[in-house]
Amino acid sequence: VLIPLCALCVIFARPLMKYVLVDFSDPRLTQMSIQLFRWFINYLLLISISAVLMGVLNSHYSFFIPAVTPILFSLAVIGSVLFFYPSIGIYSMALGVLAGGLLQILFQVPSYIKHGFDFRLDFSFRKNEDFKRIIRLWLPVVATASIFAINEQLAVRFATGLEEGSSSSLQYALVFFQLPFGIFSTSIITVLFPRMSRQAAAEDVQGLRESVQYGLRFLIIFLIPSTVIFCLLSREIISVTMHRGNFTLEDTLKTARVLVYYSIGLLSIGVFTFLQRFFYANNNFKVPFIAAFIVCVIDVSLSLWLKETFLRVLGLALANTVSFTLGSAFMLIMTRHRLKRMHGRRIGLTTLKVTAAMVPAAGFILVFLKITGAWWMSGSAMKNFLYLCVSGFGSVIIIFIIYYVLKVEMIYDILNKRLKKQ
DSSP: OHHHHHHHHHHTHHHHIIIIIOOOSSHHHHHHHHHHHHHHTTHHHHHHHHHHHHHHHHHTTOOHHHHHHHHHHHHHHHHHHHHHHHHHTTHHHHHHHHHHHHHHHHHHHHHHHHTTOOOOOOOGGGGOHHHHHHHHHHHHHHHHHHHHHHHHHHHHHHHHTSSTTHHHHHHHHHHHHHHHIIIIIHHHHHHHHHHHHHHHHTTOHHHHHHHHHHHHHHHHHHHHHHHHHHHHHHHHHHHHHHOSTTOOHHHHHHHHHHHHHHHTTHHHHHHHHHHHHHHHHTTOOHHHHHHHHHHHHHHHHHHHHHTTSTTTHHHHHHHHHHHHHHHHHHHHHHHHHHHSOOOHHHHHHHHHHHHHHHHHHHHHHHHHHHHHOSGGGGOSOHHHHHHHHHHHHHHHHHHHHHHHHTTOHHHHHHHTTHHHHO
16 A cells, blocks of 8 residues: 555655645745655655554564664654755755664564564455454544644645745754654553553453553653753754754754744643543544544644744644644543543642652753853854753753652652563
């Protein structure tokens, strides 16, 4: 399915980009977007193969490799832009995306083979009842995912109709945004989704309550700090990794502001994605579809309005944050309806502990930046990289110390390696 689809997209890239996906007034930018699209579309095949390998490994209770795999994508894209942007410009991102997709596959292949699987083609699937059942379950999931795919493409199209550089700042910000999301959200989903599926099949409602509250608390203790760090160090992060060559100080500031607006919704998107898997585990595909539709409608409506205000491209990121926040609220309401209760007191207590840890961590970052000055304005340099490491890792150490003192349960789980065993 995907090889013919990718081939058709490459062949018909020009009409697709010109009339459907982008809205550049400059023919030069339109031509560049067509060329980039022909490279980017191949990532669809790579990520699909990676997802299949991930599903196989998860079904055999192998969680570590699939959980780490998404991180490789973000690292590949950031590394490619960092090292190759001066020589090949925007095409460095295309190189990073394809390299990241390939790395995700190669990283999982040894474990895949270790479990006794191979890559031989088998065309007898049409008579396989399990395959037919999977297809029936797969179609609603694809319908939900398609809504998000359309939503993303609309955001890119809206951005291309704004000032030059808006589209690239949006996409670069998303790459950084996806790094903590890939590490923390994907990892907890990878571990808890099979467990929730077993609990749902056994009608173990109490077990489902425990899994859901654990997953939500895990997201809270890691995604809230990620949001705070991104909001306070957005300029420094973008500058150190990207401010060189044709990527100017103005580009740095624009991308950093977009990253801040996206980061505010990091927890909401993590919660939304996790609860999606909760409903999938319960063979309920209607609620995730409705929630995705609500998110898409709100996002598009707000984007059309906010992009015409003073916010411009920032409005697109804000629309995404607001829509997922409302979508996650809807999912929480539906989850509570399914479980009757959700250990709200434990979730609230964890949130208070996390908030307490954020105050000194944020204070450390602000004081450090006040003392060291606007070093980030000089762009990529080893000294600036060291400054970023001190401010970032210093705040993380403070957060973990306070977590330990306040006895945040998940920290003990990680230290004792219980999460992997569960």
